[in-house]
Amino acid sequence: MKRIIIGFLIMIVILSCKDEQKTPLYLNENADIELRVSDLVSRMTLEEKVGQLDMYSSNDLVYSGRLSIEKTDKVLKKTTIGSVHDYYPESAEVSNELQKYIIENTRLGIPVLFIEEALHGYQGNKGTAFPIPIGMGGMWDVELMEKIGRAIGAEARSVGVHMVLSPVLGIGREPRWGRVQETFGEDSYLAARNGVAIIQGMQGNDLTADNAIIAEPKHFGIHSIPEGGKNTAPVFTGERDARTNFLYVFEKAFTEAGALGAMAAYHEWDGVPAAADPWLLKEVLREEWGFKGMVLSDLGAIAKQSNSHFTASTPKEAITKSISAGLDMQFYDYSHELFQQSIIEAINDKTLNTEDLNRAVGSVLYVKFKLGLFENPYIDSTIKAKRYHSPAHKALALESANKSITLLQNKNNILPLGDKVKNIAVIGELANKVLLGGYSPKNVEGVSIINAFKETNYNIDFVEVGVPANSIEQIDERYFETENGDKGLLAEYFNNVELSGEPEFTQVETNLNKYWHNLSPVPGISDNNFSIRWKGYLSPEYSGTYKFALIADDVARLSIDGNVVLDNWKKEQTNSWSHYKVHLEKGKKYAFELDFAEYEDYAGMKLFWKIMPDNHSQQSVSNKILEATRKADVVVLVLGEKDEESGEGKDKINLELNSFSKNLVNEVSKSGKPIVLVLQNGRPLALEDESLKVDAILETWYAGEFGGKATVDIITGKVNPSGKLPITFPRYTGQLPLYYNLKKSSTGGYVDGSNQPLFAFGHGINYSKFEYSDLYIDKPSITNNEKQNVKVRIKNISGRKGTEVVQLYISDLYSSVVTPRIQLRGFKRVELEAGEEKEVSFILHPDDLALWNKEMKRVVESGEFKIMVGAASNDIKLESSFQVK
Helix, strand or coil: CHHHHHHHHHHHHHHCCCCCCCCCHHHCCCCCHHHHHHHHHHHCCHHHHHHHCCEEEHHHCEECCEECHHHHHHHHCCCCCCEEECCCCCCHHHHHHHHHHHHHCCCCCCCCEEEECCCCCCCCECCCCCCCHHHHHCCCCHHHHHHHHHHHHHHHHHCCCCEECCCECCCCCCCCCHHHHHCCCCCHHHHHHHHHHHHHHHHCCCCCCCCCCEECCECECCCCCCHHHCCCCCECCCHHHHHHHHHHHHHHHHHCCCCCEEEECCCEECCEEHHHCHHHHHHHHHHHCCCCCEEEECCCCCCHHHHCCCCCCCHHHHHHHHHHHCCCECCCCCCHHHHHHHHHHHHHCCCCCHHHHHHHHHHHHHHHHHCCCCCCCCCCCCHHHHHCCCHHHHHHHHHHHHHHCEEEEEHHHCCCCHHHCCEEEEECHHHHCCCCCCCCCECCCCCCHHHHHCCCCCEEEEECCCCCCCCCEECCHHHEECCCCCECEEEEEECCCCCCCCCCEEEEECCCEEEEECCCCCCCCCCCCEEEEEEEEECCCCCEEEEEEEEEECEEEEEECCEEEEEECCHHHCCCCEEEEEEECCCCCEEEEEEEEECCCCEEEEEEEEEEECHHHHHHHHHHHHHHHHHCCEEEEEEECCHHHCCCCCCCCCCCCCHHHHHHHHHHHCCCCCEEEEEECCCCCCCHHHHHHCCEEEECCCCCCCHHHHHHHHHHCCCCCCCCCCCCECCCHHHCCCCCCCECCCCCCCCCCCCCCCECCCCCECCCCEEEEEEEECCCEECCCCCEEEEEEEEECCCCCEEEEEEEEEEECCCCCCCECCEEEEEEEEEECCCCEEEEEEEECHHHHCEECCCCCEECCCEEEEEEEEEECCEEEEEEEEEEC
């Protein structure tokens, strides 16, 4: 019936438009977008339709960052283009150039979508780097979150990007999962408010504006509690829990913030792959929530039906199932020819309905029309200079770093250090690194902790001691030296696979963890049939056994002191790990050479090592540390998780600090000097032992490009910390799952340890002190469709200006289904001068009191609701209640 009505309206518009033959309806900017979409779909050939459902790598179309007419023509002769990814255009000129060629050389002139990553900053070259999402969740500041979204959108659109694969809206209830750093924390309400804010910032009020982009919440849905914390593993939970918590966040993103992108996840829930789940992608997303945008698969999610879930025996079957279920565009699942031909065959043999194909095509086109790309597909090339990594955006990055850092422990008020301290020993290699976390902007020049300390008046003794991980890790740059004495290795690039002749390009590099996808590795080098040689010297920091691990696509080999120790130089060894153990001596220089060659398709290589120091080697390092601590008034110990220990695919069994870090804490604590433990990490850690041995614990997460400055400003007292935990810190890994809003029946204990967290959700210490009073509830009784007003007074009773995050929790005391014992339903950041007092107001909406009942309907039930206001989920200051009738 809907199609008949739309067709009738199209006919009316066509008949009333005398110039229809000159200006097709889909090009009439004054016409309704859905009518324009329907008109354009009706004009498209089957081949043009399937082209709109395909994502192309930039390497399919460009060479060395610019349009390749030869490559693009090969694509355009066959079809239209849905989207381009992995381009990260350096300027609007280059994106406009490609866009213009595509529009002018296709029959219908359909513009292309440029899609990129922007998890916590646009991932292009030198984009502004904000804290990782779990850190941004710790700000408890939706106004700032919206500003961050607006900054990301402005930077991305300034170079021609239209859509970003962000934000991650899974709730982080599984800290073993490496991607928990990408979430806004464990609570659905907090995640929803942050998600709505950043999406509204990205998309703005007008998607045709030159500072607005499409947001694409992911990973839809019910994705962030994988079995055993293992990435891509199955998820086990019921529909009521899914709707109450995991889907709640996405619902707000789509219905309240109006997000027009969605990413179908690659896991399976209750036996059904998310990328082929009609209940998720059609019934819930489109029919219940009214979503009109486009659904993109997570990378490889469609193909996982046949290579991981084994619910489809052929690519055609997997593709057909996904599109029939409500998915619209592939993400590098299959080659373009296989993907597109499979859809064509499925339409012809009627295994795929034309209605589902047209829905998918229409969804992609709807997004393009909403962006205004048919009217104005190009970007003003002058705006990048005004807004990209601008002073205003850098100020936002510093503000968000300050607000994201949380002071977890402060015995004897050791912090802030102030003037009572003169000499500080800073220990740990992470103090000299700018760790940004996963999916970060490229080539960011950030501020490390040690560089920030150099701007203070303290006497700093920095011991850059390595802290080996318990797992394999990248080889740090400080272990490498070129022939000329530079830090790193000399990299030589060749336009052949034999490393022969003179190199086309050379530069000093330090990172041996490479992935170029199917792109050129550096300017002037082809995307296929190239080779690279890295050479120099390796100087270990410890004497001990070193295990090297090498994998390459296509081939690689490692030589130490002229001997080939890892040889993956045969094509049949592509993507095969090889390992080698060797004893190396501290301080000795070993000749080092790593060779790599790429033949075709994707290119990448990883070289890791695992350090197993000799006991005497560790002792010699300890003497250096103990000498520094002896002279210090305070020790700042910087530990946490390196890039190899947190992020996508970096799941862990144990949440404790690695063994070397724990040994370091033990040895430094023997000095008797006050210790400030600074953490840089992407997940909550189990710090029971450390909390007893150090005085202060400062959780900085990965706080963005100004994380080092923000950390030092808080330690020295220039900034008063205001971050609150968005996720629970357990005492032991064995307590998992552990989050603040467990069900009322989850009260059991353990015979071998506490069932209470070390640091609870919402916890965070301030240098000021606050007093709560006068909790007021507007109505003692309300109906189930009324709002309830709650007020409380808060006063700064200290001598220092500070900010408190006032948190409102509720509890439905008796209900038809089991509910959490406590549930966040409001929060406000309140800035108070010394002695100042303010009234804080909250509004509880019926939706805040609702539950999914036995009939799986969302209702507000009659009964008593307890109201709790406080500084953390375990620090409730005032309580009261009201009735719903």
